[in-house]
Amino acid sequence: MNEFEDNDIVCRHLQLTKSEIVKSIRDKQLTTFEQVQDETDAATVCGSCASDVEAILEEEIRKRKDG
Ligand code: FES
Secondary structure (H helix, E strand, O other): OOOOOOOOEEEOOOOEEHHHHHHHHHHHOOOOHHHHHHHHOOOOOOOOOHHHHHHHHHHHHHHHHHO
16 A cells, blocks of 8 residues: 555656556556656666655555456
8 A cells, every 4th residue: 555645746756656656557557667667767867766656556556466
């Protein structure tokens, strides 16, 4: 679990909220951190949000597996 609410900014450089990142992950069925970077540009400026973005991705992958 990560500590973000849907409308919280996860990547402040790109002004990306958790829900925007989750939407990309779900719509495009992303599975790797690099794919999330390609799609959203998250964590491509300072990189300090990388672990948070990864945590969100992992949570989504877990949900996908659980159905
Ligand atoms: S906060 Fe995401 S790249 Fe800086």
